[in-house]
Amino acid sequence: MTERKELEKHALNIRRNIVTMVAKAKSGHPGGSLSAVEILTWLYFNEMDVNQNNVASTDRDRFVLSKGHASPVLYATLAEKGFLPQEELLTFRAINSRLQGHPNMRYLPGVDMSTGSLGQGLAAAVGMAIANRLDQKDHYVYVLIGDGESEEGEIWESAMAAAHYKLDHLIAFLDFNGLQIDGDITKVMNPTPLDEKFKAFGWHVLTIDGHDYDQIEAALFQAKQTEGKPTLILAHTIKGKGVSYMENQASWHGSAPNEEQLKIALDELKEVA
Amino acid sequence: MAVATREAYGKALAQIVVEDPNVVVMDADLSKSTKTADAKAVCPERHFNAGIAEADLMGISAGLAASGKVVYASTFAVFAAGRAFDQIRNSIAYPKLNVKICATHAGLTVGEDGASHQSVEDIALMRSIPNMKVLQPCDDIETEAMIKAIKDLDGPVYVRLGRMGVERIHDESYQFHLGKGEILQSGRKVAILATGMMVQQALKAAELLETKSVIKPTVVNFASIKPLDEDLLLTIAKTHDLLVTCEEANVLGGFGSAVCEVLSEKHPIKIVRIGINDTFGESGKPDALIEKYGLSAKAIADTVSTQLKK
Numbered sequence: 001m002t003e004r005k006e007l008e009k010h011a012l013n014i015r016r017n018i019v020t021m022v023a024k025a026k027s028g029h030p031g032g033s034l035s036a037v038e039i040l041t042w043l044y045f046n047e048m049d050v051n052q053n054n055v056a057s058t059d060r061d062r063f064v065l066s067k068g069h070a071s072p073v074l075y076a077t078l079a080e081k082g083f084l085p086q087e088e089l090l091t092f093r094a095i096n097s098r099l100q101g102h103p104n105m106r107y108l109p110g111v112d113m114s115t116g117s118l119g120q121g122l123a124a125a126v127g128m129a130i131a132n133r134l135d136q137k138d139h140y141v142y143v144l145i146g147d148g149e150s151e152e153g154e155i156w157e158s159a160m161a162a163a164h165y166k167l168d169h170l171i172a173f174l175d176f177n178g179l180q181i182d183g184d185i186t187k188v189m190n191p192t193p194l195d196e197k198f199k200a201f202g203w204h205v206l207t208i209d210g211h212d213y214d215q216i217e218a219a220l221f222q223a224k225q226t227e228g229k230p231t232l233i234l235a236h237t238i239k240g241k242g243v244s245y246m247e248n249q250a251s252w253h254g255s256a257p258n259e260e261q262l263k264i265a266l267d268e269l270k271e272v273a
Numbered sequence: 274m275a276v277a278t279r280e281a282y283g284k285a286l287a288q289i290v291v292e293d294p295n296v297v298v299m300d301a302d303l304s305k306s307t308k309t310a311d312a313k314a315v316c317p318e319r320h321f322n323a324g325i326a327e328a329d330l331m332g333i334s335a336g337l338a339a340s341g342k343v344v345y346a347s348t349f350a351v352f353a354a355g356r357a358f359d360q361i362r363n364s365i366a367y368p369k370l371n372v373k374i375c376a377t378h379a380g381l382t383v384g385e386d387g388a389s390h391q392s393v394e395d396i397a398l399m400r401s402i403p404n405m406k407v408l409q410p411c412d413d414i415e416t417e418a419m420i421k422a423i424k425d426l427d428g429p430v431y432v433r434l435g436r437m438g439v440e441r442i443h444d445e446s447y448q449f450h451l452g453k454g455e456i457l458q459s460g461r462k463v464a465i466l467a468t469g470m471m472v473q474q475a476l477k478a479a480e481l482l483e484t485k486s487v488i489k490p491t492v493v494n495f496a497s498i499k500p501l502d503e504d505l506l507l508t509i510a511k512t513h514d515l516l517v518t519c520e521e522a523n524v525l526g527g528f529g530s531a532v533c534e535v536l537s538e539k540h541p542i543k544i545v546r547i548g549i550n551d552t553f554g555e556s557g558k559p560d561a562l563i564e565k566y567g568l569s570a571k572a573i574a575d576t577v578s579t580q581l582k583k
Contacts, residue, residue, distance in 0.1 A: 104367070104368065113368070114363070127335060154328040154332065157324075160326070161323060165321075
């Protein structure tokens with residue numbers, strides 16, 4: 001178990017890398033990457049059985065980034081785990097890079113599913129969980145879906161299937177940062193109440209603060225005690241978390257900081273709070 | 274004896290799923306029609322229903338394949354290629370996953386269900402996706418051979434199957450070869466290139482032509498639309514004056530288009546495309562539809578005769 005202080009150091013590094021790689025690429029999605037840092041940090045450092053030796057295999061826990069535009073948080077976390085060199089993060093979105101704008105599972109070991117077209121990752125996770133059951137493997141499949149992404153109809157097809165097939169080794173995080181490109185999710189197309197909807201679809205639902213490791217840990221513990229149902233962890237998060245001028249701003253969903261803004265961000269992300 | 278290619282698919286899949294524990298079958302509430310019910314009967318533990326949710330059918334299939342499974346996923350062609358296009362493109366083809374999309378009820382010969390259920394555009398749609406292979410068998414023997422062969426191909430495949438019974442033209446010795454055309458009859462001047470149920474119409478057209486006009490056309494079966502047998506096409510183009518392509522799909526973007534794409538660059542020659550002329554279908558008996566939409570043996574023979582007189 002990685003200690004909280006260590007986790008916070010990793011998370012800080014991941015945040016620094018997110019803003020740096022997006023700034024270098026002059027494009028990308030920092031807001032929804034920063035909101036999911038604690039979730040991925042916990043999963044990769046304290047929950048999933050993924051390591052240097054098994055990262056290229058499927059015989060392990062897997063993670064599907066259904067909100068594929070948050071690729072910076074995935075790449076930065078994989079780099080933090082040592083699955084790719086930190087310098088390679090600077091090739092994000094550049095020609096010939098393994099770090100595509102949206103993740104490609106064929107390019108980079110550790111990317112468990114190609115995603116990007118919203119709404120599709122949960123279905124893939126359902127397929128993986130069924131495969132684990134067929135193979136009598138005890139692995140868990142984790143998936144991160146967005147709140148805006150939950151406006152996609154396919155999410156609900158997959159939610160239905162996960163409950164129907166009683167996939168208790170499927171654990172979904174819903175990154176509830178409240179914002180999508182065009183603004184407040186409740187104003188653009190209100191998908192709430194997401195907890196009640198998933199409950200009605202037959203899921204075990206937990207609500208947490210998605211930046212609090214204790215709550216993430218407790219929720220995952222409860223999820224793993226639950227039999228016969230998939231678990232949705234509705235994680236309240238702050239879009240752009242950690243960079244003051246990005247926090248709760250829809251405009252930072254998909255825009256890159258300039259040099260000056262990057263400097264401010266990195267100054268703010270100097271020390272573990 | 275007329276057996277639908279979907280029926281041959283069901284029988285072949287029922288064998289495969291028993292023989293290979295790595296095979297998983299997916300359907301979307303049409304298993305009795307797509308015939309994956311045959312596989313379910315012998316191996317219920319590896320047959321999964323997505324319900325009436327084709328996007329999810331493809332997405333779950335992708336996830337299974339990302340875990341190393343070989344997935345045969347079935348629904349009607351119009352829902353597979355049309356409704357779930359984006360899932361096929363992004364979750365299956367882009368990561369080159371082992372999902373064999375076996376889409377039944379293709380083309381007008383769905384019959385009475387009418388245009389909402391008659392896929393005319395699926396060849397064009399699937400052909401345009403990188404990494405995707407597009408196949409269409411013409412009889413039960415070819416279907417069985419193809420369905421077994423694609424299990425060991427790396428990556429996604431779209432197989433176009435029909436509802437209507439079709440006459441057998443192959444014998445048991447037939448072997449399917451990806452990317453190869455099959456010369457069914459060698460003739461001169463005219464070559465009729467056909468795919469799927471149009472192969473039988475092409476063979477009948479050849480008979481008509483030989484009886485009535487003493488023209489003996491070459492007839493070639495193209496079960497592999499993508500990859501296409503470019504070498505054979507080139508050989509045929511160099512040895513004939515006229516090519517006629519036949520398909521039960523829109524002539525825009527389909528098999529005929531694929532032939533034109535190759536030959537316009539490598540050996541331009543007169544090519545006439547017979548198919549559905551950029552129109553939706555309608556309800557009716559398959560035979561009546563074949564006749565009304567100009568897909569009959571007689572229509573093919575008439576086209577050849579008219580073209581040769583020009």
